[in-house]
Amino acid sequence: MVTPVNPESIDEPPTKRRKSSSAWAWLTGPFTASPTANDRRVNLLAWLLLSLLLLTAGALFLVLVVDPTTSPRHWAYVQLILGLDIFLVVAYGFNCAGHYLIAAGITVACAFLGPWGSLWLDPTVLKGDIFPLAYTTLSIFLSSILLPPLITAILGGLQLAGLALILHISPASTSVDWPSFLTLVFFISVLSILSAILNHRNLKQINQLAILSNQSEARMRELSVRDHLTKLFNRRYLEESLEREIKRSLRSHYSIGVILFDVDHFKQINDEWGHAAGDLVLQQLGQMALNNIRGGDMACRYGGDEFVLVLPEASSDVTRERAEGLLEGAKKLQLEYNAQQLRNITISIGVAIYPDHGSTGTEILRSADKALYQAKSQGRDSAVIAGKII
Numbered sequence: 001m002v003t004p005v006n007p008e009s010i011d012e013p014p015t016k017r018r019k020s021s022s023a024w025a026w027l028t029g030p031f032t033a034s035p036t037a038n039d040r041r042v043n044l045l046a047w048l049l050l051s052l053l054l055l056t057a058g059a060l061f062l063v064l065v066v067d068p069t070t071s072p073r074h075w076a077y078v079q080l081i082l083g084l085d086i087f088l089v090v091a092y093g094f095n096c097a098g099h100y101l102i103a104a105g106i107t108v109a110c111a112f113l114g115p116w117g118s119l120w121l122d123p124t125v126l127k128g129d130i131f132p133l134a135y136t137t138l139s140i141f142l143s144s145i146l147l148p149p150l151i152t153a154i155l156g157g158l159q160l161a162g163l164a165l166i167l168h169i170s171p172a173s174t175s176v177d178w179p180s181f182l183t184l185v186f187f188i189s190v191l192s193i194l195s196a197i198l199n200h201r202n203l204k205q206i207n208q209l210a211i212l213s214n215q216s217e218a219r220m221r222e223l224s225v226r227d228h229l230t231k232l233f234n235r236r237y238l239e240e241s242l243e244r245e246i247k248r249s250l251r252s253h254y255s256i257g258v259i260l261f262d263v264d265h266f267k268q269i270n271d272e273w274g275h276a277a278g279d280l281v282l283q284q285l286g287q288m289a290l291n292n293i294r295g296g297d298m299a300c301r302y303g304g305d306e307f308v309l310v311l312p313e314a315s316s317d318v319t320r321e322r323a324e325g326l327l328e329g330a331k332k333l334q335l336e337y338n339a340q341q342l343r344n345i346t347i348s349i350g351v352a353i354y355p356d357h358g359s360t361g362t363e364i365l366r367s368a369d370k371a372l373y374q375a376k377s378q379g380r381d382s383a384v385i386a387g388k389i390i
Helices: 023-028 037-066 074-096 100-121 131-146 149-169 178-225 235-252 266-273 275-291 316-331 361-377
Strands: 256-263 298-303 306-312 347-354 383-385
Touching: 037 074, 037 100, 037 131, 037 178, 074 100, 100 131, 100 149, 131 149, 131 178, 149 178, 178 235, 235 256, 235 298, 235 306, 235 361, 256 266, 256 275, 256 316, 256 361, 266 275, 275 298, 275 306, 275 316, 306 316, 316 347, 316 383, 347 361, 361 383
Parallel strands: 347 383
Antiparallel strands: 256 306, 256 347, 298 306
């Protein structure tokens, strides 16, 4: 009745998403096999921060090499770039710690304050050297990638308002082509806002698809370990879980009760009433099995009309009482098929206890199978535990 199997031949069950523990993953943020929208944003921000740190390092090098140290703005730009680098490193730390919005806000704030900081530190900007103000577009661009569209729109409006204010207070406003410059910033702002809207929608769709994919994956895992008729765990899950439970018991030194039962004269039920009636019997017995287990127990359909209950931390007496309850519960089942009452259902039970009757899952199931065969041979509607009648 029970065919011994080798647990090592069982395929490894599906696993959940695994995070990489490599140093490279630490640098670039969390990596997952099925990234959600948030995972993608975190990874993207990590790459942007690394790129900005490299770019600011290059800018610092140019300032130190190209701009003479006698220039009054030399050390001002050095301090500005170093300050921005410090905040970018802080943002990177927040991103690695899982605080994406804080990290994104700091990143955009650095891009926003950098150009305006040059205005405060470098007096030549108001005199006509407006090139540092061209970097105001960088904050709008980063915001379109990292933050919601509304923030991008607000940021673009602030940048344009600030530039328009400089146009009025700058003594060199007539020597600079401000209309072209403001038009450039305006175009970049509009395009960035549109990009932010599309990016936000795409991330939302990605997140929805990831949720559906995870739900589908969970459903497939559930189907792979459940019997479609009784909704109990199937044989594969039983054999994997029983071996796993035995390994736990070796550490905690507790016994495991195993109850194997099947339907008496099940073939006659199928022959007399049809397979649909037989399926009804199996479904009701499966429900009865679920009603007779605790939270940590496991009920499985082993195959055909055979069912197995695994009872961790159950002594021989507790397992015996549970088997007696199953015998009585089966006889109390009221089953109707096509408006007709089915004859009384009885079951036969074989019981084995780990470690008394075997040291592996295969040995325990074999012992329970022998006990079930003994119950069948002595008249059915009875239970036997390891060679002893209950």
